[in-house]
Amino acid sequence: MNPQTIRSMNEEDRLQRLEQALSAKHLICSSEGTITAFPPILRRPYRIYGLCLMLCRRGSFDFRLNGREGSAHEGETLFAPENATIEVTNCSPQLAVHVFAFHVEPIRDIMGNLALSMYPYTELSAETCHVWHTGEEDELLQYIALLDDTLKHGQELFNSFEQKLLLIGLTYRLCSIYSRKLVNRSSNLSHKNETFIHLVDLIEQHYRKERGVEFYADKLCLSPKYLSNLSKAISGYTVQELVFKAIVREAIMQLKNTQKTVLEISEELNFPNPSYFGTFFRKQTGMSPLQMRRNEGK
Missing domain, CATH: 2.60.120.10 (Jelly Rolls)
Incomplete structure (x- = not known):
């Protein structure tokens, strides 16, 4: 052959x-x-x-x-x-x-x-x-x-x-x-996307403590309403939704890859107590933090 x-x-x-x-x-x-x-x-x-x-x-x-x-x-x-x-x-x-x-x-x-x-x-x-x-x-x-x-x-x-x-x-x-x-585009769309990139970079730096659109709008010298509309138009998510996604992502990583307790994780993410954190987490993911941990292999 x-x-x-x-x-x-x-x-x-x-x-x-x-x-x-x-x-x-x-x-x-x-x-x-x-x-x-x-x-x-x-x-x-x-x-x-x-x-x-x-x-x-x-x-x-x-x-x-x-x-x-x-x-x-x-x-x-x-x-x-x-x-x-x-x-x-x-x-x-x-x-x-x-x-x-x-x-x-x-x-x-x-x-x-x-x-x-x-x-x-x-x-x-x-x-x-x-x-x-x-x-x-x-x-x-x-x-x-x-x-x-x-x-x-x-x-x-x-x-x-x-x-x-x-x-x-x-x-x-x-x-x-x-x-x-x-x-690299020279259009107005490029300027908006560059602003959006700065926004998500700020969120990555501050999401553990800052969850309100006002903080990020102030950092970018924009009005909260304008920034919220820009974020929604580009990504389909509001500023707060992006912050919540960052919190959930970090929480899931900690639950699946560390031995930290739910209390320790909630404190690290600046929740007032584990119960508040658990309610937030369930609303975002459909399961409790412990259920997520038990599903780590799936």
């Missing part, structure tokens, strides 16, 4: 695995390398239950993303938003593309406000599509290659933890790429 036939069989296997993973909505769905065609599931409207990257390494492909037509060419990456509907409509004969999709939920509680709010996929602008040449495609592929390797190890003891850490690293890299793109 010649090497070309072996490569073709390998790609056929990988296409089949990708089709099955997308159909089953696996945590990670990857082409595990470049492919020269898309699986059938992506050639018809498909709703992505996570985030999806399509890195075009050679040739080009056309697509329909949430009803909008677009195309990606050699050296460009398509960033498909969470819960978007995508359909690949045409491919060039010399296509080589790397497809990678992953769910956000398993890492959402671990990620900071900046990543949650500055997602490349939160529709921060009215762009007609999400395609551009980042200049960092090779670095993204390094993350993806490491994640692809974890797919070979199944349910091994530490494999799921490694996957989460790698997914967090990849997501932060994507957020970094996207925030640079936004800040």
Whole structure:
């Protein structure tokens, strides 16, 4: 059997695995390398239950993303938003593309406000599509290659933890790429997004003590109403909701990764007493702090 036939069989296997993973909505769905065609599931409207990257390494492909037509060419990456509907409509004969999709939920509680709010996929602008040449495609592929390797190890003891850490690293890299793109714009939208970045940075510094919009508005020399409207328009969350998300994220991290008591955690997060903290936590997460701790392996 010649090497070309072996490569073709390998790609056929990988296409089949990708089709099955997308159909089953696996945590990670990857082409595990470049492919020269898309699986059938992506050639018809498909709703992505996570985030999806399509890195075009050679040739080009056309697509329909949430009803909008677009195309990606050699050296460009398509960033498909969470819960978007995508359909690949045409491919060039010399296509080589790397497809990678992953769910956000398993890492959402671990990620900071900046990543949650500055997602490349939160529709921060009215762009007609999400395609551009980042200049960092090779670095993204390094993350993806490491994640692809974890797919070979199944349910091994530490494999799921490694996957989460790698997914967090990849997501932060994507957020970094996207925030640079936004800040470098010369439009009024760029100024608003730059203000928003400063806001979430302030929240990361002060959320343990400062929970009112007035504090953050004063720091940014803005009116509370204007800042609240800006935050809601950009991220879909009010300033207070972003603060609460930061508190909950820190509380979950402490509950799952330390032996601190609920009293100690509530004091560290400046709640007047454990009961008040427990009421707040249940309202935000649907479970008590102790229930969250008991669910640490899930």
